[in-house]
Amino acid sequence: MRLLFSIIFTITALSGCAKKGDDNNTPVTIDMNNKDTTTVAADSLSYLALGDSYTIGEAVPASESFPHQLSIGLTLQKHPIKTPKIIAVTGWTTDNLISAIDRSGLTGKKYDFVTLLIGVNDQFQHVSQDNYKIKFAQVLNTAITFANGDKTRVFVLSIPDYGVTPFAGGNEASIGPEIDQFNAINKDISTKAGVNYLDITGISRQAATDPSLIANDGLHPSPKMYQLWVEQLLPMITAKLKVN
Numbered sequence: 001m002r003l004l005f006s007i008i009f010t011i012t013a014l015s016g017c018a019k020k021g022d023d024n025n026t027p028v029t030i031d032m033n034n035k036d037t038t039t040v041a042a043d044s045l046s047y048l049a050l051g052d053s054y055t056i057g058e059a060v061p062a063s064e065s066f067p068h069q070l071s072i073g074l075t076l077q078k079h080p081i082k083t084p085k086i087i088a089v090t091g092w093t094t095d096n097l098i099s100a101i102d103r104s105g106l107t108g109k110k111y112d113f114v115t116l117l118i119g120v121n122d123q124f125q126h127v128s129q130d131n132y133k134i135k136f137a138q139v140l141n142t143a144i145t146f147a148n149g150d151k152t153r154v155f156v157l158s159i160p161d162y163g164v165t166p167f168a169g170g171n172e173a174s175i176g177p178e179i180d181q182f183n184a185i186n187k188d189i190s191t192k193a194g195v196n197y198l199d200i201t202g203i204s205r206q207a208a209t210d211p212s213l214i215a216n217d218g219l220h221p222s223p224k225m226y227q228l229w230v231e232q233l234l235p236m237i238t239a240k241l242k243v244n
Contacts, residue, residue, distance in 0.1 A: 160204035
């Protein structure tokens with residue numbers, strides 16, 4: 001797998017940075033592949049990614065975000081993907097994501113699979129866990145609807161622990177346990193809903209001893225960390241694609 005991904009990481013240097021408190025209420029749907037769609041097969045899979053800065057790949061080239069790396073990996077495994085659709089902005093809470101979906105113009109559209117990663121800004125902005133519990137369940141149900149009601153085609157990723165990053169300023173002892181509490185909520189809801197759940201929080205904590213896993217902004221994941229996520233997510237998705 002690592003040999004496969006070594007082909008991918010020949011692109012540009014890291015770019016940009018934004019702090020967790022940044023917010024933008026404008027709904028965004030991002031096409032991450034090139035604009036030439038003539039090479040996309042008619043039977044290519046459709047993919048919707050919902051989230052925040054961790055989904056758009058803040059501080060790294062868009063081509064090295066995890067949705068894009070995932071699309072490349074699936075295509076190389078003979079599961080070609082259409083241009084991924086992304087609804088995500090740095091700083092979004094779960095409430096922001098719900099509002100953006102409502103204004104995105106995608107309501108009623110269906111996708112072959114959906115990823116969802118949301119909640120770090122709820123923790124950072126001190127949104128109550130009770131509110132997160134309600135709103136995460138709401139956005140997860142929306143994700144299932146986007147997947148045409150097929151729960152096996154929805155993949156939830158846990159919230160990374162930014163407490164180990166330079167941005168956190170040594171507050172790992174307080175941030176980490178709160179991230180765990182929010183993840184306990186999204187995991188419980190995901191499990192009860194019958195969707196797929198991938199815990200990538202442990203991978204994010206490797207950054208405590210491996211600075212190459214952090215982007216130049218000192219906060220967000222580097223392409224290398226996103227690669228580690230995709231190496232776990234890719235077989236989960238291909239397994240579901242084969243049985244459906």
